[in-house]
Amino acid sequence: MAHVVLIPGLTRSTVGAICTQAASWRLTASTWRHLTLTSMMKSRRKADHLERTASVLRREVMATAKVCEIAQESPSVKSLRLHVADKDFSFKAGQWVDFFIPGVSVVGGFSICSSPQLLERERIIELAVKYTDHPPAIWVHKKCTLDSEVALRVGGEFFFDPQPTDAPRNLVLIAGGVGINPLLSILRHSADLHRDQADRGRGYDIGAIKLFYSAKNTSELLFKKNILDLVNEFPEKITCSLHVTKQTTQISAELKPFITEGRITEKEIRHHISAETLFYICGPPPMTDFFSKQLESSHVPKEHICFEKWW
Template identity: 55%
Template sequence: MNVPCFLSSAARSLSPTCSAARRLSSRLLGPSTADRRYMSSKRQMDHLERTASNSRQNALYAAQVCGIINESETVKRLRIAVHPDFNFKAGQWVDFFIPGVEKVGGFSMCSCPGLLQKEGVIELAVKYTEHPPAHWVHTMCTVGSHVAMRVGGDFFFDPSPSDPSVDLLLVAGGVGINPLYSILLHTVDLLHANKASGGRDYSIGSAHLCYSAKNSHELLFKNSIIEACRQFPDKFSYDFHVTQQSADVDPHPQSFINRGRITEEVLRDHVDPQRTLCYLCGPPPMIEAISKTLTDLGLSEERILFEKWW
C-alpha cells in the first residue's frame, strides 16, 4: 500500500527571525532557550517534553493579538497578526510565549494557511483552564497584546498536486476540533484551487468529520462546518455528537446533532482501507478507543494519525 508522501514531510525551517522578533525572544526566553526549556514547572514541561520529538521550525516570531471572539462560554478565539515570514501547515500548533508568563502554551491553529496568505493572520481557539497561558488568554489578553510563537508538529495535511487522492476521515473530541477544522478549511481551499486550475492542483476524494462535544454549545465552528458541507455536498459530510446534553443547556437541540459518543457504526461507512486517511484529535481515552475501532475496521496504523492534547 502506498501512503501519500505528505505524511512524512518534515516541517520546513524558516530564515532567522526579524530584529523585533529577536528582541521579544530575548525578553521571553532569556539567554538560553535550550536551558529554559527544562527549568520550569512540570506543567510547562508537559508541553515542551511531550512535543520534544516533534518537528519544530527554527524561528520564533513576534506577533500581536488583533481580535478576540467568544467562540463559546468556555472558548475564546484569538485573531493574531504575524510576521510575513510566518508559515505553517494545516493541523500544526504553536509554542505560545507570553511576556511575564513563565509557562509556555501549546495551541493548534484553527485557521488555515489560506487565511494567513490572504490577511496575514492566524487564529487560535483556546479553552479556559487554570493553566497560565490559557488563563491569560481568558483573563488578561486584549486586542494589542504582544506574544511570540514558534510553529511545530508532525500532525498536518499538506498534499502536493502529484500526491494520490485520499478520503479524509476527521475525528475530533472537544477542542480537539482545532487542527481538524484547519485541515477542513485547507481542504476547501484545495477544492477551489483545483477547480480554478482546471484539475491541475491536488484533488481530494472526500472528507467526513465526526465531532463530539459535551453539549451543542461546545460544538465549535459548527455553522462554518455545515456551510462547507453545503457548499460541496458531494465532497464533505459531517456527524455531530453530544455526550452530556441537557434541556437546561439547549432546550431545542438541532435535529442534525446525535446524542452519545461516536460509535463503530458511525465510522464504518467512512472507512476504506485503501483510500481513507484518518486524523484524530481529542482526549487520550477517545483517541485510543477510536484508533482500535479503526484498526478493527481494517485501517492500517500508518493511515491513522493523531494528536493528544490532554
C-alpha cells in the first residue's frame, strides 16, 4: 500500500490465527461448522485472498450476515445487499470484507461499495461481485439466494475516514472496472459528509470530489445512475468523467455528457494536482502502478497517494 493508516480496534491476523479466535465470533453453530481450518487452507498453486492479505489489518469482529437483496448490475456483475445485525460490526469507507460461505472451501475478499452511514442507519452493506471462476464468485452468481447466510470480517488499509477537525481535502478517485467498488463507498461517504454539513453545519468540511472511472463499455460502468444522482445532487462539489475503451453501441443521451471514449490519461489527472488533494486509485495492477508512479513523478507526496489493486 502507498498509504497505510492504523485504525484502533484492528489486528493483524495470519491465516493460522483465524481459527484460534473462534470464541469471539458471533456465529451460529451451523455456520461455524463450515468455517473450519480446512476451509481456510487452500492449495498454494495460486495465492488466494487470505494469503495475499495475511498481514493486512483486520477487525476482530466476525459477524453473520443475511442476503436481503440481489441485483444484476451489469452483464458480468451481481450486487448483494446484506443485513448485519451485530452492532459491533463497522467499517471505514473503502475497506473490504473476508467473505465466508458455508460449504465453500475458499474465502472471498470483496470491497464494500456502500457508505458507513447506511450500515449505521439500516444495518445494511452492499457488495458488487464480478463473475469469475473463483468459487466465492461462482456462489454469488449461481447459488446465492435471498436469506442466504454468510460470515463477514472487515479488513483493509485503503480507506477515507476524516475527522471533524482535519483540514479540508479534495479527492480524486480513479477507478478501473470493478475497482469502482471501494471508491463508490468513498464517494457515497463524501456525499454523506456534505449532507451533514448542509443539514447540521458540523462535521468534516470536505472539498471537491472528482471521479475518473473507466470500463470496457457503458453496460459495464457499474452504479452509473447512483453516481450521476450524486453529481446532480452536489453539482458544485462532485463531478465525474466516465471512460469507455471498447464501446460498440450508441451512448444514451443521459450518459453522453459524462462519457469520454478512450482510457483515462495522465494529463487529465495532472490537472487536479494540488497540495490539498488526496488521490485514491483502485483497479487492475497495471493501472494502479501507472497512476501512482505518474503522481509521484509529478511530486505528489506519497502520503497523498492511496491505492489498492484487485486481481
